[in-house]
Amino acid sequence: xxxxxxxxxxxxxxxxxxxxxxxxxxxxxxxxxxxxxxxxxxxxxxxxxxxxxxxxxxxxxxxxxxxxxxxxxxxxxxxxxxxxxxxxxxxxxxxxxxxxxxxxxxxxxxxxxxxxxxxxxxxxxxxxxxxxxxxxxxxxxxxxxxxxxxxxxxxxxxxxxxxxxxxxxxxxxxxxxxxxxxxxxxxxxxxxxxxxxxxxxxxxxxxxxxxxxxxxxxxxxxxxxxxxxxxxxxxxxxxxxxxxxxxxxxxxxxxxxxxxxxxxxxxxxxxxxxxxxxxxxxxx
Amino acid sequence: xxxxxxxxxxxxxxxxxxxxxxxxxxxxxxxxxxxxxxxxxxxxxxxxxxxxxxxxxxxxxxxxxxxxxxxxxxxxxxxxxxxxxxxxxxxxxxxxxxxxxxxxxxxxxxxxxxxxxxxxxxxxxxxxxxxxxxxxxxxxxxxxxxxxxxxxxxxxxxxxxxxxxxxxxxxxxxxxxxxxxxxxxxxxxxxxxxxxxxxxxxxxxxxxxxxxxxxxxxxxxxxxxxxxxxxxxxxxxxxxxxxxxxxxxxxxxxxxxxxxxxxxxxxxxxxxxxxxxxxxxxxxxxxxxxxxxxxxxxxxxxxxxxxxxxxxxxxxxxxxxxxxxxxxxxxxxxxxxxxxxxxxxxxxxxxxxxxxxxxxxxxxxxxxxxxxxxxxxxxxxxxxxxxxxxxxxxxxxxxxxxxxxxxxxxxxxxxxxxxxxxxxxxxxxxxxxxxxxxxxxxxxxxxxxxxxxxxxxxxxxxxxxxxxxxxxxxxxxxxxxxxxxxxxxxxxxxxxxxxxxxxxxxxxxxxxxxxxxxxxxxxxxxxxxxxxxxxxxxxxxxxxxxxxxxxxxxxxxxxxxxxxxxxxxxxxxxxxxxxxxxxxxxxxxxxxxxxxxxxxxxxxxxxxxxxxxxxxxxxxxxxxxxxxxxxxxxxxxxxxxxxxxxxxxxxxxxxxxxxxxxxxxxxxxxxxxxxxxxxxxxxx
Numbered sequence: 001x002x003x004x005x006x007x008x009x010x011x012x013x014x015x016x017x018x019x020x021x022x023x024x025x026x027x028x029x030x031x032x033x034x035x036x037x038x039x040x041x042x043x044x045x046x047x048x049x050x051x052x053x054x055x056x057x058x059x060x061x062x063x064x065x066x067x068x069x070x071x072x073x074x075x076x077x078x079x080x081x082x083x084x085x086x087x088x089x090x091x092x093x094x095x096x097x098x099x100x101x102x103x104x105x106x107x108x109x110x111x112x113x114x115x116x117x118x119x120x121x122x123x124x125x126x127x128x129x130x131x132x133x134x135x136x137x138x139x140x141x142x143x144x145x146x147x148x149x150x151x152x153x154x155x156x157x158x159x160x161x162x163x164x165x166x167x168x169x170x171x172x173x174x175x176x177x178x179x180x181x182x183x184x185x186x187x188x189x190x191x192x193x194x195x196x197x198x199x200x201x202x203x204x205x206x207x208x209x210x211x212x213x214x215x216x217x218x219x220x221x222x223x224x225x226x227x228x229x230x231x232x233x234x235x236x237x238x239x240x241x242x243x244x245x246x247x248x249x250x251x252x253x254x255x256x257x258x259x260x261x262x263x264x265x266x267x268x269x270x271x272x273x274x275x276x277x278x279x280x281x282x283x284x
Numbered sequence: 285x286x287x288x289x290x291x292x293x294x295x296x297x298x299x300x301x302x303x304x305x306x307x308x309x310x311x312x313x314x315x316x317x318x319x320x321x322x323x324x325x326x327x328x329x330x331x332x333x334x335x336x337x338x339x340x341x342x343x344x345x346x347x348x349x350x351x352x353x354x355x356x357x358x359x360x361x362x363x364x365x366x367x368x369x370x371x372x373x374x375x376x377x378x379x380x381x382x383x384x385x386x387x388x389x390x391x392x393x394x395x396x397x398x399x400x401x402x403x404x405x406x407x408x409x410x411x412x413x414x415x416x417x418x419x420x421x422x423x424x425x426x427x428x429x430x431x432x433x434x435x436x437x438x439x440x441x442x443x444x445x446x447x448x449x450x451x452x453x454x455x456x457x458x459x460x461x462x463x464x465x466x467x468x469x470x471x472x473x474x475x476x477x478x479x480x481x482x483x484x485x486x487x488x489x490x491x492x493x494x495x496x497x498x499x500x501x502x503x504x505x506x507x508x509x510x511x512x513x514x515x516x517x518x519x520x521x522x523x524x525x526x527x528x529x530x531x532x533x534x535x536x537x538x539x540x541x542x543x544x545x546x547x548x549x550x551x552x553x554x555x556x557x558x559x560x561x562x563x564x565x566x567x568x569x570x571x572x573x574x575x576x577x578x579x580x581x582x583x584x585x586x587x588x589x590x591x592x593x594x595x596x597x598x599x600x601x602x603x604x605x606x607x608x609x610x611x612x613x614x615x616x617x618x619x620x621x622x623x624x625x626x627x628x629x630x631x632x633x634x635x636x637x638x639x640x641x642x643x644x645x646x647x648x649x650x651x652x653x654x655x656x657x658x659x660x661x662x663x664x665x666x667x668x669x670x671x672x673x674x675x676x677x678x679x680x681x682x683x684x685x686x687x688x689x690x691x692x693x694x695x696x697x698x699x700x701x702x703x704x705x706x707x708x709x710x711x712x713x714x715x716x717x718x719x720x721x722x723x724x725x726x727x728x729x730x731x732x733x734x735x736x737x738x739x740x741x742x743x744x745x746x747x748x749x750x751x752x753x754x755x756x757x758x759x760x761x762x763x764x765x766x767x768x769x770x771x772x773x774x775x776x777x778x779x780x781x782x783x784x785x786x787x788x789x790x791x792x793x794x795x796x797x798x799x800x801x802x803x804x805x806x807x808x809x810x811x812x813x814x815x816x817x818x819x820x821x822x823x824x825x826x827x828x829x830x831x832x833x834x835x836x837x838x839x840x841x842x843x844x845x846x847x848x849x850x851x852x853x854x855x856x857x858x859x860x861x862x863x864x865x866x867x868x869x870x871x872x873x874x875x876x877x878x879x880x881x882x883x884x885x886x887x888x889x890x891x892x893x894x895x896x897x898x899x900x901x902x903x904x905x906x907x908x909x910x911x912x913x914x915x916x917x918x919x920x921x922x923x924x925x926x927x928x929x930x931x932x933x934x935x936x937x938x939x940x941x942x943x944x945x946x947x948x949x950x951x952x953x954x955x956x957x958x959x960x961x962x963x964x965x966x967x968x
Contacts, residue, residue: 019460020377023369024385030366030430031388034423038403039395045406090305093298105302107540108310114532116489116506122513122521123312126319131326131518133311164305193294215393222396225491225506229513238398242496245402255406258399266394273390 039262046256055256065240065257072237073264075152076220079159083167084213091171092201096180106172113165117158117225124158124230125149152234158226163219167212174208207276214272218265237261313529319522326518337523341512345524348508349531355418355504356487359425363433363483368476371437372468375446389431397428397492405496418502424493429486433479440475441468445704451672452706454693456720456771466719470710474542481539485532505531620807621684621774622648623669628679630664638664640831641679646809651801653810653822657854661831662811663779669809670777671696683774694723699773699806703780705764707752713763714739714748720771738766757785761793769804776801776808782817794820815855819843827851843898845884849966852896859938860896870895870963872911873933877960884964893965899927901962902940910955914938919948930954 049055059065094106112120128134128148138146148154182204186196224238237257245254320338323331374382392400401424409415446468453463491506498507505528513521623646630639639661646652654662667673669681671693681689688696707716717738718731739745742762747755755763761781768776782790798821801808810821818825819839827834827842835847846852865887869876879885885895914930917937926942940956
């Protein structure tokens with residue numbers, strides 16, 4: 001009797017082997033069907049042409065695409081740099097100081113976290129559009145209406161608007177984990193506030209800053225909603241992909257641009273992940 | 285001080301920057317709200333306030349709002365059903381497959397939604413029914429949001445010791461699905477909730493994918509927003525934006541609330557609170573019932589009661605077997621079952637050999653302590669006996685004559701106490717204790733009786749309905765013991781149960797456990813690296829070294845007749861000096877020792893012998909009566925005695941003790957005498 005029972009029971013290790021596929025299969029199916037296959041299709045489409053890389057060669061030799069690529073990268077880099085610096089300062093400041101109204105300030109700074117790109121675009125139109133606040137104020141002051149929304153500056157503002165809440169929350173979470181005694185120790189050793197910031201705070205924050213910056217860059221590279229709403233005179237990569245696909249019906253070029261864009265952003269995120277040695281915090 | 289320092293121009297500069305950012309972010313929000321309720325935005329507020337734009341939005345776009353909500357909810361359901369199991373597997377098994385999936389989870393963050401949508405269109409666009417329905421949008425949203433759900437759940441699952449908690453549940457008899465639904469999911473609740481809010485928000489606001497995938501009949505909220513912005517009526521766009529704000533504000537508030545409550549209920553140890561409230565008034569206890577109040581004293585005081593044998597006898601008099609299906613204890617509770625470990629070795633997948641081929645037998649009712657430094661394989665052997673590890677292929681474990689090697693822990697009926705307690709934070713004290721019985725299918729009445737019995741035995745009746753995170757370390761340890769014993773296990777296994785406690789509490793609980801084990805009469809195996817625990821608790825001690833057994837014996841045998849130098853040096857302090865043998869004498873500078881008196885000395889071929897003795901076998905001698913003269917190197921007064929380190933003329937250090945009333949000076953010469961019967965020799 002005992003022997004039969006023993007045979008029926010399986011050990012804990014072999015049980016794992018049975019249950020793991022059951023638990024993981026649904027995710028694998030979804031990812032294969034709606035991510036791996038589609039991206040593979042994109043890749044296949046992108047190499048259709050006279051020879052394998054002809055689309056990519058066209059892409060890298062046509063001025064319009066190169067210009068777009070250049071603008072998108074410069075814009076994303078600029079947005080990343082500015083956002084990381086100002087949100088970094090502000091995030092640490094909010095984490096380290098208690099003052100009246102701080103909670104409201106934090107709530108306001110993180111409110112736009114849930115805004116889709118289109119809403120951000122609309123916000124920029126309201127702020128810097130033809131009837132925007134900046135225009136009205138500048139008209140009242142200097143008599144000249146400043147309209148930023150539909151240019152590179154508008155995109156720049158929009159992407160910063162989009163990125164600030166994300167970076168600030170990451171920085172605040174990271175700053176919370178830094179032991180304040182480290183700073184106190186540095187102060188007790190005679191370091192100035194600037195030296196403490198340079199030698200203690202920034203190094204401790206750097207993994208968070210790098211990963212937040214990488215996400216910021218990747219998001220800016222692929223952002224579509226804001227640029228779509230602003231309908232600026234400068235085309236960014238995402239908009240070009242969209243127009244190639246819908247207006248020109250140039251699926252091959254749209255695919256090649258998508259793959260190219262994906263490789264850049266994925267590469268940047270992977271680099272950040274390698275350099276910080278940790279997984280990237282979730283962000284959109 | 286620090287606060288004062290910060291109120292400088294630097295503080296104000298930072299504040300200004302933050303305020304400017306705030307203005308930048310919030311002014312357009314206010315503008316849009318104003319525009320949405322103003323009759324004519326270009327004229328301004330003077331044109332009057334109205335709700336007509338909101339009504340207009342409702343008329344034009346309400347379908348997009350509802351569609352977004354049900355796509356969001358369906359997406360959430362898919363993410364929960366597929367994401368939570370995946371997160372669990374990824375936390376639990378680290379192998380190539382899970383690493384690939386982890387990498388896959390990053391890619392949807394990296395590859396822009398537009399590109400993914402393009403791929404989906406190319407792939408599935410020709411399936412018209414699918415293409416025209418909102419399911420294609422759902423597919424995109426699931427791919428986009430699933431990584432967030434999985435990451436959020438993984439973060440929480442890694443923050444509590446899921447593996448050990450599951451092992452705890454398995455030791456109480458819970459099978460896989462039971463553990464998954466009753467331990468893993470309830471404890472990952474905060475991560476699931478945070479992930480859910482995130483997923484829903486992202487799905488509601490997703491534009492990039494959706495814009496590519498939508499059809500005129502499957503517009504969602506952001507698509508509607510884009511349409512309204514393109515309609516050239518700023519007021520309608522603004523009014524729709526207001527609607528969007530109203531939808532996301534509750535979600536954002538819920539997210540903040542979760543974030544706050546998470547930090548509030550973080551597993552901050554209970555003693556921290558107590559340190560902050562030092563003047564706890566101790567309650568008077570009455571009627572012989574110990575009130576375990578939240579003071580540090582509570583743990584120590586209850587010993588008076590627990591060691592009152594009456595309670596323990598009472599416990600023993602309870603029928604241990606009849607009404608339980610699982611109780612394999614024989615009628616005589618004094619003799620538990622015997623355990624045999626045969627040729628068990630353990631090599632981990634990475635090639636590390638944790639345990640060399642080992643044999644060990646434990647008699648029924650015996651308390652065995654496995655003692656050794658960290659990394660010696662003591663926990664591995666315990667986990668093999670428990671059923672948490674499989675020994676390498678030729679190893680076998682027997683309970684009595686039953687070969688249990690292939691039986692998983694949940695069917696072995698062993699009680700296990702873990703170093704970190706592995707109590708389930710999603711259940712209170714009583715539920716923790718009752719869990720093993722519940723898994724076994726005991727009826728409620730029996731469970732309640734058994735829980736009360738256990739609570740009384742462990743003197744923690746007052747804690748019955750407490751949450752686990754409200755307990756002190758000692759209280760947690762008692763609950764863990766009660767939970768393990770409640771199931772009437774065949775064997776009780778304790779894995780360094782006192783290591784996490786402070787020294788004084790450890791002493792108290794050690795004595796309690798000693799009494800408990802003796803009186804239940806259960807076969808027990810106790811793993812520790814603390815020799816005093818081993819001495820106090822073990823009928824026999826197994827000393828382990830580098831994956832093998834160095835010696836098995838009673839505490840006395842181990843102490844007085846260590847089998848080798850490792851054991852001698854690991855248990856207590858040991859002195860060693862070299863001395864010459866001449867004829868039938870051991871030669872010392874002052875007086876010699878006759879070999880006939882030194883019964884534990886084994887002669888070697890060489891003339892010079894290395895002899896060993898314990899500090900307590902050295903005494904200070906009157907001048908002329910000692911064996912050798914030494915110089916005091918250090919003297920530490922500990923109250924009742926003084927611990928001395930002295931050195932002989934060859935600079936051999938000797939540790940010894942002297943009565944506390946004698947004072948010593950450094951460099952002082954004293955004559956010492958060795959207890960000739962306690963001298964021994966040892967092999968390498």
